[in-house]
Amino acid sequence: MTGPAYAWRWLRSLAFSILIYAAMIPVALAYLPWTLAHRDGAVAAAHRWCRIVRWLARVMLGLRTEVRGTPPTREVMIAAKHQSFLDIILIYGAVPRGKFIMKKELVYAPILGQIALRIGCVPVDRGKRGAAIRQMTEDVRAGNADPGQLIIYPQGTRVAPGVAAPYKVGTAALYRELGQPCVPVACNVGVFWPKRGVLRRPGTAIVEFLPEIPPGLPPAEFMSRLEDMVESRSDRLMAEAGFPIALGGPVEDH
Known part of the structure; x- marks a missing residue:
């Protein structure tokens, strides 16, 4: 694909990318009281955002x-x-x-980092994945892991x-x-x-x-x-x- 059709698809893709990240803000605010009170709120917020992304991909991109x-x-x-x-x-x-082992740097990402921690993701330093695995398995055995x-x-x-x-x-x-x-x-x-x-x-x-x-x-x-x-x-x-x-x-x- 070349010319105007390619440019139009690229612009729609750019608008889509901007919109899905911008959508994190109203979703996070809407679920904030529940998120602060209980992990279920963060999980519900993350699931809602996933549904929004899938819907926008279909209507904006045909994906x-x-x-x-x-x-x-x-x-x-x-x-x-x-x-x-x-x-x-x-x-x-x-x-x-769902929960992930994630790079520790992502903790500092606005909104995304805090939601990730609330849903139970495990932040690890680069090169220290083995320590994270040991801590996680200890928590599972002790019943402390989410x-x-x-x-x-x-x-x-x-x-x-x-x-x-x-x-x-x-x-x-x-x-x-x-x-x-x-x-x-x-x-x-x-x-x-x-x-x-x-x-x-x-x-x-x-x-x-x-x-x-x-x-x-x-x-x-x-x-x-x-x-x-x-x-x-x-x-x-x-x-x-x-x-x-x-x-x-x-x-x-x-």
Whole structure:
């Protein structure tokens, strides 16, 4: 796409990006009394904002969103493919009590940082993820942790469609220490909402909750099963979206 059509789509994408962040302010204010009184208020505010983003994406950009599979409602670890901010929104919006291990710097982000703390996210310093995992597992065993679904990204960062990145061994450590089932999640959202840049594309962005992996597997077996499930299903979702994937591996960047 070139010329006026591209410029118009880019401008709509920019307006969308500005609007969704601006929408945090009235949502946060509307839920502030409840949020101050109880964590449920912060969770409700975050879920409302996720619904607003999905609605605006559809009406402003022609970007529809779909959640497939069965989102978990009990305490589990969710290990997800991470391609852009959109998969965070879709996964969190689909589960009742999602929480993340997040970079400590995000605590200082206006509104977003405080809501994240209230919903139970765990801030960690760069390079100190191991300490956070130990503290989290101790809290779980002692009954001090907020109940919910811990959402992690095994590759540790956003990975663009068609790009390979290793799965980090800290995922296996967390799986072992928590002793909880792991629910893998695949997605194709990066085809429409890239990890960088303003432009958003129309289509149907999907996250899919896959069958859970039971606790107690040896680390190597767990990591192999997780990577195979997430990558193979993500490839199929991206192929469904028109991204050039040879099922069994990407053929080119997008």
